[in-house]
Amino acid sequence: xxxxxxxxxxxxxxxxxxxxxxxxxxxxxxxxxxxxxxxxxxxxxxxxxxxxxxxxxxxxxxxxxxxxxxxxxxxxxxxxxxxxxxxxxxxxxxxxxxxxxxxxxxxxxxxxxxxxxxxxxxxxxxxxxxxxxxxxxxxxxxxxxxxxxxxxxxxxxxxxxxxxxxxxxxxxxxxxxxxxxxxxxxxxxxxxxxxxxxxxxxxxxxxxxxxxxxxxxxxxxxxxxxxxxxxxxxxxxxxxxxxxxxxxxxxxxxxxxxxxxxxxxxxxxxxxxxxxxxxxxxxxxxxxxxxxxxxxxxxxxxxxxxxxxxxxxxxxxxxxxxxxxxxxxxxxxxxxxxxxxxxxxxxxxxxx
Amino acid sequence: xxxxxxxxxxxxxxxxxxxxxxxxxxxxxxxxxxxxxxxxxxxxxxxxxxxxxxxxxxxxxxxxxxxxxxxxxxx
Numbered sequence: 001x002x003x004x005x006x007x008x009x010x011x012x013x014x015x016x017x018x019x020x021x022x023x024x025x026x027x028x029x030x031x032x033x034x035x036x037x038x039x040x041x042x043x044x045x046x047x048x049x050x051x052x053x054x055x056x057x058x059x060x061x062x063x064x065x066x067x068x069x070x071x072x073x074x075x076x077x078x079x080x081x082x083x084x085x086x087x088x089x090x091x092x093x094x095x096x097x098x099x100x101x102x103x104x105x106x107x108x109x110x111x112x113x114x115x116x117x118x119x120x121x122x123x124x125x126x127x128x129x130x131x132x133x134x135x136x137x138x139x140x141x142x143x144x145x146x147x148x149x150x151x152x153x154x155x156x157x158x159x160x161x162x163x164x165x166x167x168x169x170x171x172x173x174x175x176x177x178x179x180x181x182x183x184x185x186x187x188x189x190x191x192x193x194x195x196x197x198x199x200x201x202x203x204x205x206x207x208x209x210x211x212x213x214x215x216x217x218x219x220x221x222x223x224x225x226x227x228x229x230x231x232x233x234x235x236x237x238x239x240x241x242x243x244x245x246x247x248x249x250x251x252x253x254x255x256x257x258x259x260x261x262x263x264x265x266x267x268x269x270x271x272x273x274x275x276x277x278x279x280x281x282x283x284x285x286x287x288x289x290x291x292x293x294x295x296x297x298x299x300x301x302x303x304x305x306x307x308x309x310x311x312x313x314x315x316x317x318x319x320x321x322x323x324x325x326x327x328x329x330x331x332x333x334x335x336x337x338x339x340x341x342x343x344x345x346x347x348x349x350x351x352x
Numbered sequence: 353x354x355x356x357x358x359x360x361x362x363x364x365x366x367x368x369x370x371x372x373x374x375x376x377x378x379x380x381x382x383x384x385x386x387x388x389x390x391x392x393x394x395x396x397x398x399x400x401x402x403x404x405x406x407x408x409x410x411x412x413x414x415x416x417x418x419x420x421x422x423x424x425x426x427x
Contacts, residue, residue, distance in 0.1 A: 017386035021393030087389075311382070 010092025010202070012311040018087060019319040022080065025051055026326050029352040035333050036343050040065055043334055052076050063122075069334045071126045073327045078103070080323060081131035084316060095206050095313050097133070098195045099320075104132035105184045107139055108155050112148050112177055134158060152180070161187065182238050189214055189240050205305070206313045211244035212301060216272070216294045218246050222254045223280075223290055232256035245270050272297040288349065295351045299325065325351050361426045365419040372415025379408030 027050060035043050047069065048056040055072035063071060081103070085096050107128050114124035121143050130136045138158055145151045148171075156162055163183060170179040189210065198204040218239050225235045235255035241248065253266050264280045267273050275297040279289035302318035309315075329350045336346035354362075387401035 011385060013382040014385040014389040017389035018393055021390045021397065024394070 008090045009200075010088060010090035010095075010313075012092060012202075012313075015084065015088045015092060016311060016315045019084060019316050023319045023322060026322055027329070032329055032333065032347075032350055032352060035330070036337075036346060038337075040069070040334060040338060043330075043337070044069055047073070047330060055079070066334050066338045067123075067126060070331055073330050074127065074129050077323055077327045078129045078131040081129075081320060084320070085131075088316075091200070091202065092313060092316075095196055095203065096316065098192050099206075099210075099317065101132050101191070102188055103129045104134050104159060105188050107132065107134060108142070108151070108184065109177070109181050111139070111142050111151055112180065115148055115151065116175075116177060185217070186240050189242065193242055202312050205309055206317075208244060209302070209305065209314060209317055211242055213298065214240050215243040215246045215270075216298050218243050218251060219254075219267075219272075219276075220291060220294055222251065224287060226255070226257070226259075227287060271301075275300075292349075292351055295325070299351070358426055361422050365422040365426075368415045368418040368422065369412070370415075372412045372418075376408045376411040379411065380405065383408060 031046075031050070035046060038046060044056065044065075052072050055076045056068065059068055059072050059075070081100055085093065085100055088096050107130070110127045111124055113119075114127075124143060125139075128139055130139055134142075142151050142154055142158075145154055152163060152168070163180065167179050167183045171177065192210055193207060196203045196206055196210075198207050221238050222235055225238065232252065232255040236252060239248075239251045239255070243251070246254070250266060257266065264277075267276070267280070272294065276290055276293040279286065279293050299321060302314065302321050306315040306318040329352070332349050333346055336343075336349065384405050387397075387405050390397045391401055
């Protein structure tokens with residue numbers, strides 16, 4: 001009886017200890033400072049010695065330089081996330097599985113964008129993260145499709161979903177992917193919140209975490225679009241419902257505010273105001289700082305909640321966020337150095 | 353044939369060891385699972401994990417001590 005109950009609830013102790021051990025081996029702030037002083041081959045060697053050796057060795061024969069680093073880092077991340085999913089059981093596995101479908105959405109977006117702009121298949125593959133339910137062979141199948149229409153149809157079949165005709169028609173009308181991408185984001189979060197009923201404490205924690213994530217995405221969307229001068233009603237079309245602190249009323253207020261400075265007053269009541277206060281300044285703040293501020297808040301929240309609820313899904317999500325940021329940082333450094341961007345600017349783009 | 357009081361004491365001694373054992377088992381279940389998870393990622397944690405795994409077993413010793421005290425009372 002105890003075994004069955006434990007299996008249904010999930011093996012939190014095992015999975016959390018595993019990810020905590022993995023988290024301890026992630027790169028630290030000093031490592032990024034060192035990497036900024038290195039050349040690309042040195043970075044390749046450095047990351048090979050820091051947990052990416054398997055992927056680097058597998059791919060080194062086929063590709064090199066920046067392509068090798070980009071491909072290896074995403075492949076490593078996908079492998080680790082899939083490994084975590086396979087080591088979980090019961091409701092924990094359900095939650096992880098639902099959370100990781102975000103990579104299916106990501107992969108579809110990458111493929112559609114790549115195909116739209118005529119990027120070659122190998123370059124598209126560099127940005128794919130097969131950590132969701134679609135494995136490499138399924139993604140290869142999507143990549144082999146000729147048109148975006150076929151890709152979307154195949155994706156719908158693979159994921160057992162249907163993108164509404166009005167979204168497809170909007171895409172066909174102007175060729176912009178924004179409506180499809182927006183629909184995919186909303187669908188992901190709607191399904192994620194719907195599949196995890198908040199009947200048990202772990203699931204409530206998970207939902208809270210996801211809803212905080214929605215807040216950060218929504219705020220980023222509002223502020224980005226406001227800076228572009230887009231009107232409130234149009235901004236609201238891109239808002240994902242069910243945020244924790246930014247509900248529909250507050251989102252409308254923010255979207256309809258005259259300027260960012262006016263929106264700042266509405267934002268002052270939110271938890272993450274302190275992190276983005278400086279970035280909101282119309283003169284000195286930048287969008288880059290704002291996004292970095294939101295990411296920092298998200299990481300700090302994940303860290304805090306992971307300490308408060310050690311035997312829950314949060315430490316696993318916390319690790320996933322940290323891993324994703326590590327990979328993004330490595331890619332930013334490598335891509336920045338390759339493009340000859342000055343080191344201080346690259347440093348500013350890192351989330352440490 | 354033992355009298356009723358001695359029988360109850362014997363049952364008490366049994367419960368002291370048995371319940372302490374169940375408690376330790378429940379505690380060890382999570383500690384053990386976590387230890388295995390940590391060791392699969394980092395073998396150098398083996399020593400520390402072993403110490404943590406045996407920690408809940410001390411509960412059984414308390415149960416055993418109580419059981420002995422009951423048994424000595426009987427004799």
